[in-house]
Amino acid sequence: MPRVLIADDEDSMRMLVARAIAMDGHATVTAEDGAEALEILSREQGAFDLLLTDIQMPVMDGIALALTAARDFPDLTILLMTGFADQRERAYGLNAIVHDVVTKPFSVADIRAAVGAALATRKTV
Template sequence: MSRVLIADDEDSMRSLVARAIAMDGHEIVTAEDGAEALEILSRENGAFDLLLSDIKMPIMDGIALALTAARDFPDVTILLMTGFADQRERASGLDAIVHDVVTKPFSVADIRSAVARALASRKA
């Protein structure tokens, strides 16, 4: 299956999303913030199919992470998630590099579907 890197500063959300996506057989790697996610991406030479990141995080937010990841690892599909309308607005200008923005709260089925759509777009 696919390799997915999840970046979220909330332990419970990170673990919920990781478990949900793992149900579909994907290999999951997690990071507590954007800086750690970027470190993992760099260390593994961008060897991920999908970067799933929260937007609002300390140290490096999801927007900065998405911009850097898209520049350095253009083959990685990017999916963002947020519970804040203003953060969603910030991401709206990133259509060229971000597949979609998933609004929190979401169900396990919602996040699994969003990930499946993002991964399917890679093959198109």
């Protein structure tokens, strides 16, 4: 069962995404911001198949989280989410480390498809 770490500062979005991808049998762990997600990744030694993170968050944003996670856990697949066009542009140069950027708002079917596609192409050790 794939393990997915979800980082989003909005409670409702974090819970919606967790419930949506759990429908496909994925185990989920959630974090309220990038710093908490990085702490979870470090504590669990990167034992996740996918990091799904919002870009705009307090404390540590999703891009800083993605850069750090990619450096420390190079086999981790990363998927970003954002509702802001300018944030999507910030992620433009990260193609080498980020699988895709999902634009909010999205449907349950959209996020399930994006997660499924990201997991299907993940690096295997």
